[in-house]
Amino acid sequence: MRTHSLFDRQTILVLSLLAAAAILVPTMNELPPPGSALHLSDHLVPLLGKYVCFALLALSVDLIWGFSGILSLGHGAFFALGGYAMGMYLMRQIGPRGVYGDPILPDFMIFLNWKELPWFWHGFDWFPFAALMVLLVPGALALVFGWFAFRSRVTGVYFSIITQAMTFALMLAFFRNDMGLGGNNGLTDFKEILGFPVQNGSTRIALFVLSVLALASGYLLCRWVVGSTFGKVLVAVRDAESRTRFLGYRVEHYKLTVFTLSALLAGVAGALYVPQVGIINPSEFAPANSIEVVIWVAVGGRGTLAGAIFGALLVNAGKTWFTAALPEFWLFALGGLFVFVTLFMPRGILGAAGDLWERSSQKLRARRSPQPATHAAE
């Protein structure tokens, strides 16, 4: 089938590019002397790592929006929860090196005059536990939220709105000091991760490479999911939900499965993001963040997976450039790009490129064989 061969080519391309990034970025940072044209300066490594985490977040959104038609405008929440779980681990690693020097309590708790570590902070000093929470917390929220929403058949724009409400509510909750998660300052001033100083160049390289690995694994996982019969059911749900029910599929179970899987990916992305940017605070829950992710996916090409990665990298690189060069214009540029893509490339940049490729290869085939190519011949 033509779609399958295209997918395979795409998979090879994506994995090669990610492998190249995982090799080139460390090499260009380490080997060429600073000042050389090939040198990648130290501050760019965590910046690129941040883009890679955003790409994984975009991938998770494409899995549900592109393939199952579930437009979540709350995925930033799963990302932030994964980030907070990692942040809590990093806070506990500070130990007595905080400003107040308490061996157990993070600074903000001393500041609030707390005497004891709240119950939900226990265990976070142990990395495997924190890593489990990175998956468990976003996964559990998605499971519970999705169970209520999908069971009551909340779809379309209503679903999008309640996901916005969810992330907004979480933002308000996390802003509160008595939530015990650092209030509006969030969690920051991290020292070490697994014993390695977070600010060190080599730690940052390792985090970058790990993020690329996570993105590659996430991509392969998504590819595997959409290539299975399960993936075909998802597309069926997207295009004709009620028909799928009449075929005997429990649509709500499918949605719940893919929504939860997607939240897990977003949580991992958030967990890798936090040590690289050095802070997690409630603004990560801002409703606008989640909307921005959807824009990345739309720009890159919804329902292509590779497009989500491409869109996230492109838009964020653009954002970095704009905020340095023309800070006032960034939001206009983003809005303009979104409108342009929606109007002229409804399938996104990669989607449009794919169409172009198919058309030209069809022309080529037609030129090679004098008889008109029939579909049956494929």
Added chain:
Amino acid sequence: MTVPVTPTLLYLDNITVSFDGFRALNALSLAIDHAEMRAIIGPNGAGKTTMMDVITGKTQPNEGTALFEGTHDLTALDETAIAELGIGRKFQTPTIFEMHTVEDNLLLALKNRRGPLATLLSRGVNQDMVRIDALLERVRLTAQRHRRAGELSHGQKQWLEIGMLLAQEPKLLLIDEPAAGMTDQETADTADLLRDIARSKAVIVVEHDMTFVRDLGVKVTCLHEGSVLAEGSLDAVSANERVVEVYLGR
């Protein structure tokens, strides 16, 4: 074992559906036997599609009994559960998965395990392909196998949907206006296909096209304003005064 309360495959009794006071179905009663084919006729708005909605769990009746195989209360089940019992449905307008290939449309319809875990681990095995080969042959879409379903002609879409229905291996098939938008030849072929299917399965066909209904040569039920107006052979029903009034009087 529970003793079936009725020997018929499908038993509708006194079904009433009202939409804001308007009775789309009004004390409708109908019984379909195992491996029986029944044609349902009736003017537009008679309630034919609504009846299928009730049988397949899309619409909850306000009143009445709907039993499948004598024991299953259809009014208590949802669409998925009813499909699992073995009731398949073809919609009035062809409803297929346009983005999927013809092959994948049939693959999704094949009677296989339907849970997320089962499908996650499945990628269409050879056994499935053999079943799909036979289905494609039967609905004459072998040459279209790898085309996207959205590219098919209207008649081909209708046949693909019938193919999907067969792939489900249901006990009862509900077919809403299969001949709509078909050429005369396609209509005649469709009647042949349905007669063939009806040899082993119960079929309910809703159709306006009288030539088509005559071709089927089965018992006919005429609906009007949500209840049964007449029932019997096509000749007897078309000779019925009230049917003539409803059909010709307009």
